[in-house]
Amino acid sequence: QQQVKQSPQSLIVQKGGISIINCAYENTAFDYFPWYQQFPGKGPALLIAIRPDVSEKKEGRFTISFNKSAKQFSLHIMDSQPGDSATYFCAASWYSGSRLTFGEGTQLTVNP
């Protein structure tokens, strides 16, 4: 009930392309869905987050799409750049400020 499943495990995209990472959750009590970006040797950094009362949130080149009925959400990176190459984690929590349950991570490589 508390799992978050993430796919794909790895993704290779050409510069300028669109990167799409998908997550699915089981616990319908989750009400906060952040995405984190992690570079090697660094801690995860909050990228963008969404609450279930909206279906989409956009910040610059990053967009979260949220489908409450399907219990799925995805991260879209538009105009992907080599500097976006990192590991991305989706996460969920069941009330504001509680522990985060993370997906397995997606290693994104953007080729120049």
Add this chain to the structure above:
Amino acid sequence: GAGVSQSPSNKVTEKGKDVELRCDPISGHTALYWYRQSLGQGLEFLIYFQGNSAPDKSGLPSDRFSAERTGGSVSTLTIQRTQQEDSAVYLCASRQDRGSVEQYFGPGTRLTVT
């Protein structure tokens, strides 16, 4: 401003030894979390402190693991009688207060048990 800091950045210890990992949260943040990141298990929750409330210890994998938070600020994660499966990156995160939701992570401590 300063972010979450953790020390040491790397720790190598022999199996059976005790280790202490330190976390300094962002100043003024009332909530503090410990997570563990390992190859086989991904990012998993360990323990959560919120102000003066009793900590949520439900993620601690065994009684060899414990954590304290002194004065509502610095936290120490202690692992007793370390085992090779304890090798991982231990991450600390802090959150401002009950009205906020964003967690900010430190750089982590890489623990290697030989």
